[in-house]
Amino acid sequence: MKLVAIVGTNADFSYNRILLQYMKWHFRMAADIEILEVKQLPPFNEDLPDSEQTEVWRFNTKINNADGVIIATPEYDHSIPAALKSGLEWLSFNRDTMKEKPVMIVGVSYGTQGTSRAQQQLRQMLLSPDLNSDVLPGNEVLIGNAAKVFDKNGFVTDINIVHNLETSFTAFNKFVKSNMRYLERGDDNMTEPHISSDAKIQFRTGSLSIKEIQQIFNTLPFEIDFIDANDEFSYFSDKPNREHVRHTAEIGEPVQQCHPPKVWPIVKSIFDSFKLGTQDHVERCLPLNGHKVWINYFAVRDENGKYLGTMEFTGNVGHLVTLVKEGKFDGFPEGADATTGASKHDDAEPEQPAGPAMNAQADATTGASEHSDEDEDKTE
């Protein structure tokens, strides 16, 4: 189970943040909990241009891909802090991220009330039509006297509070698993293809079973994503340790939603050029997750050249770079692939097919590399 936990304050030091760190640790066997900070977000403003909403997009995507959300709210003036409210406004503005999303509320306050009034208001907000969340009923976690609750290592010192957290979290775990979104998404269903996995598919050049195809894709040292001709994200290979982590919840989504707003125009221009046929391949080299990552977009076409979709082909090529550095290819003929003879071009740039718009191709390729490192880096 994948959960995100929102720290409901922008304060540098926060007991609510300490509580979430404790929950992440304490419930690590039951759930993978990622902690999100509202202080990363710009203050909500309807007039803020899309180009300044990259962090909002990122926040939204993380929540979209989670099975449930834990919110730790402080209490400011008997309500939730503006910084948290602003985050909720972003999540409801032209989006239905929180719709039917299971939510658990917890809160720590300095005084004795343990954020009871803020939680009451937060529940009402989450149930408003624009948010429309599935808030876990009952199971209140109201922690007062914050300064006495945690020891210096961030452990909760009061056994009654530990029990309260455990009971509520167990209820939430059950609640998440009975949630419609979770059931429909059904990660378990997706691990096996729907038709018999022994069924053979006959290709012109031989045959493979569905299971074999699946495992070939998953075993390739490169990860594959496929965006179909309608610009919907329709498949990703289930390779372990992917550079770009994808989620089955994203399958079927318009590909625009999988990119930060700032980057989307560049990605769109690549798809457009593939559809027009002005180019077939765009590549980029990026440092990602501490790896040397080679990212490729290929236009996939039928025998008649009709666009079927785009394949993203991405992998860590650190090993290849090492082989080159070690001189493993020294003395080989330049520009030809001696082993397979697949590429007969003597041209130093065999990737650039001849075409009517060589200059436009060059532009588009440069454009793609402007898709800057920092953007890509944080997308994971």
Place this chain on the structure above:
Amino acid sequence: MKIEAIVGSNKKLSYNRKLLQFISKHFTDDEIHINEIKDIPMFNENYPAGEDDHDPELITELAKRIEDADAVIIGCPEYNHSVPSALKSVIEWLSYRIHPLGGKPVMIVGASIHPQGSSRSQTHLREILDSPGVNAEVFPGNEFFLGTAKKAFDENGDLINQGTVGFLEQCFDGFRIYADEIHKFK
């Protein structure tokens, strides 16, 4: 009365701003000054980062004007059945190092594009203004909601419905008496 009005929206086109503009134009016996919040930074305990503790200048100025005023009117939009973060943030500043709303008579009005006209956010705002850190004297009853705000104003920015104007006048009369009583009591 000398009244400081606060536009609770940070939007360019705001119906709550229009409502307060109408109010300041309509009640000529009162001196009503309209305050904008859109350039006030988000409340943060650690603002400004790494420097000496102090409030943003815009907050200091707003607090000064509130202290010098007889009363405050807040035009409160509704976001997710509650108070917009932009307005909540201002109240947090005004309840942190300084407390200029303490003991101050406050009237809440609100406009929404939906028929319920900010009723739920006004309830939340009352709870917030009642909390000990803010401690305002909120004018009870007299709930002025302007629903379906898109159709409520004519091209001069005047409220079209005379019944609505009448109710607003009634609320205002009550508010003057209430504010007087509060000041006598102090």
